[in-house]
Amino acid sequence: MQRQRVTLDLDQDVAALLAACAADEHVSEGEIVERAVRAMDLRALVARIRERSDLDEDEAMRLVREELRAARAEHAA
Numbered sequence: 001m002q003r004q005r006v007t008l009d010l011d012q013d014v015a016a017l018l019a020a021c022a023a024d025e026h027v028s029e030g031e032i033v034e035r036a037v038r039a040m041d042l043r044a045l046v047a048r049i050r051e052r053s054d055l056d057e058d059e060a061m062r063l064v065r066e067e068l069r070a071a072r073a074e075h076a077a
Contacts, residue, residue, distance in 0.1 A: 008033070018032055018033070042064055042068065045064060046060045046061060046064050049063065049064070
């Protein structure tokens with residue numbers, strides 16, 4: 001996957017939280033930001049799934065988690 005460098009201006013408290021999360025997870029701050037953006041996008045995906053189906057919120061979240069696991073496994077391979 002091709003990477004693109006971006007610059008963010010964050011509130012000091014948010015920046016400290018970002019650094020702490022990255023340290024706790026032993027990953028880069030960029031990885032934490034990427035995870036957060038992808039998680040936010042997953043909420044949009046859940047909303048779209050729910051609009052097109054009769055799944056309730058729990059069923060939709062289960063489906064999203066399954067798809068996320070599959071995507072992560074594919075990415076790791």
